[in-house]
Amino acid sequence: MTGAGVRTSALRPDWLPAGYRCRSVTPADVDAIHHLVAAYERALHGREMTGADRLAAELSRPGLRPHSDTLLVLDGAGGPAGYGWVRGRRARVHVHPGHQGRGLGSGLLLWTETRARRAGGDRLAQTVSDTDRAATALLRTSGYSRLVTEWLLEIALPQEPDVPGPPAGITVRPFRHGDEQAAYQLTEDAFDEWQPRRKNYAEWALRTVERPTFLPAASPVAFAGDQMVGAVLSLDAPGRDEGYVERVAVRRDHRDRGLARTLLREAFRTFHRRGRQACTLWTHSGTGALSLYERLGMTVRHSSTVYCRALATD
Structure with a gap:
């Protein structure tokens, strides 16, 4: 052991080039990891896209054991x-x-597969930007195949958008304290139709309402009586010129009534009033929601692919 709670690899991995070392990740590494990811995104897309709060949420996921499930490779200067x-x-x-x-990418890929297999996993999936041709080629030659496509959509907000009224019998207001459990139930019920597993409340909250960038004012929720039937949950990172929609969900029996359109435009209007120039969100081919967002005037900024492969047992 070195440092407080930091576990260094007992054996130097064969794939690690000379001059590098590796160890597990600690909470103190979030800023360094954010620097790494931001540099990668700027090189690939011309802008930073992932906030430090998202990385912190990833490392805090229930069930993730940092000492065995994470790996940080450092150069000779400790960067x-x-x-x-x-x-x-x-x-x-x-x-x-x-x-x-x-060889760091192929080495880390090998490490993820070995770790997943030792933990009893039978398959593994990774998401790669479609503009990262080297990573795409590595996954394909390593036996990965396409699972779903993901799109980052954006809408420019040069003017305050019009917000249509909600359907008859529906009221809309901003998210407020006390809405957490209802929003969790609604969004996880909606996402159950395509996500591989249901999140527990603690994991869901870490990725949404407990993130430092969660913005209740830009997170409208819809009610039929006292039942929440629609929600848009949004994030607003300081210093960014655009807002971000993290979750969109409408209860099945209230779909196809224009409710998602109302909620999203309400969020867009709030971001415009806060001086944001645009708003973005992710969706993927499993949800079938791309056409909805395109009808709202959103366009694809870029796309990613989730690749998956079966893991051979030892």
């Missing part, structure tokens, strides 16, 4: 060169653009 985590059937890998082409 972050690569990063990976594995939890269940999902993994994430990033390599700093200044350290690409040295």
